[in-house]
Amino acid sequence: MTEQTTPLVEMKNISISFGGIHAVENASVDLFPGEVVALLGHNGAGKSTLIKILSGAYRRDEGEILINGEPADIRNPRDAKKYGIETIYQTLAVADNVDAAANLYLGRELRTKWGTLDDVAMEASTREVMGRLNPNFRRFKEPVKALSGGQRQSVAIARAILFDARILIMDEPTAALGPQETAQVGDLIKQLKREGIGIFLISHDIHDVFDLADRVFVMKNGKVVGHARTGDVTKDEVLGMIILGKVPPGASPGPGAMKMA
């Protein structure tokens, strides 16, 4: 089902540097509709930086981004949202002091015909979305601060779903969660995938994402080591890519691949 000619997202030859250090150098990744692509690498490998360029948090120095084959001009998070790109950040980017509904609609509040906030309508649809996502969720009136890590994560994911994201970026989506909540997020990802949403999973832990992903991209020192279908490689081979930059036969090498003697 992912064999479509134009990818949903194509990031080509992206480079960005901070104060002379190349955080990302000549990196290319792509994502098809209904596909889950894992972006793996050590802390500091540049995977978060690369994806923040897609979500508009950083601006690239070089390279181009194509959405559905068309060049996309992404300068800030607002631009990214226009292209249907939603991001769930590692740092759980929620406003702690307001409730779940306020977070779900932050930046895109529903309003009544008088221009005031339509809190009841927002709470109603929040209850609906959260009911689908996390039926145990009950604490609608409390500030998000009072919630557990998993509940906060589900608020963040609900936020993305609510806005019909076509491209979902999840940065360490399960890092703050317990095993049960991790399984829940896994089910959720499969459901989103069936709806044709393209998902980037970013992780430094291969075990978190290997079973969920259709393909993996591995980054090291700001460069793409290579990419592979998860069916064509083993976890150990991917680990070899992450640690040594060694590209196994089942994978296609990138600019960061270890030069074989």
Place this chain on the structure above:
Amino acid sequence: MADTAHSTTNSTTSGGTGQADGNLVARFFRATEIDTRLLGMIGALLIIWVGFHIMTGGLFLTPRNLWFLSVQTASVAVMATGMVLVIVTRNIDLSVGSILGFTGMIMGVLQAQFLPQVLGFNHPATWAIALAGGLIVGGLIGAFQGAIIAFLNVPSFIVTLGGLLVWRGATWYVTSGQTVAPMDANFRLMGGGADGSIGATWSWIVGILACLAIVAAIINGRRQRKRFHFPRRPIWAEYVLAALGCIIVLGVVSIANDYYWPINIARRYAEANSIPWPESGLFISHGIAVPVLIAIAAGIVMTFIATRLRFGRYVFAIGGNPEAAELAGIKTRWVTVKIFALMGILCAIAAAISTARLNAATNAQGELDELYTIAAAVIGGTSLSGGVGTIAGAMLGALLMQSLQSGMVLLGIDTPFQRIVVGAVLVLAVWLDTVYRAKAK
């Protein structure tokens, strides 16, 4: 409205209200959803009032003193409503006292020197033009400071510390330090006094309208919750809230109406209107003072902005997590500019009240008001670490500070000791709040 659906439809969506555990007091607070923190403040205020009443031998809780207390609170209370938004976004505004001084001086010069030359003396539009001029200048100053904070990334503490000096200096410069007086007769109504109060009849009308608004708000809230099948308060709690609100409003009105015009003013009024002077004296009620109405209106408008508008939602979201707000696509810089512009406008309103009350614009007007305003907001529960605060709390904080000062004046305590007490109370209040918040977690 009778509520029959309550027990049947929302048992599945119950989100915490209406469980029957806990003792009676806890159940009462949960059912009525009254903010216990605000209630604590009201309690503290009542303790202070009763304490002063006893210590002054019955001078504090008189209609006269309470009426003056309300008028004296108005100016700082207006500014405190804006300071809440400033502090919620993790900023501070040290320049409000100086902006008050400068906009007051602008309004003074407009109505006492400039407009009489153009329109002639006592022109009916003088007050409105002067006020509008002050509001525009206040808004522009605020927006200017906000723009420096937001777009040039200079900390608000520094920008407004600079503003404290700049606008105080500018106040001085406008008239080379001279006091401008007197103010326009219509403008003076904003300062209170016998003329600047709305009298018994209008006070009752305002009071009754307020009661109707309270009842309407409760009914509307209930309807909305019903429409979406949310848990509702038990019906008795709604009645208690409505009754409590109406009793407070009507109580305030009757106190304001119990303060009569001073005998000289009443006598002059009787002569001017050729009313025969009765043996027992002529009792004309002050009613609610205009500055108090302005402050209440400011409080209502600011509460509306903070809780019902998108702008207010953004203010709190930025205060809670500036990065998340930015990532959610909120134009955080513009929100900052708007907050400071709003603060500037509120300073001008406060300036109108205090120049009208003093019947003069002086270059010392509003000195130290920045500290009282910040103190009022902080005592009122606004957290300096951002994200938390209510307009009503800040206004209560202003009332509490003013109560302390008035009480100490009645007790004949010297100015230096007044400041010592006010400073100590500020620290004590914030410490108590910290303890409360730690426990609430």
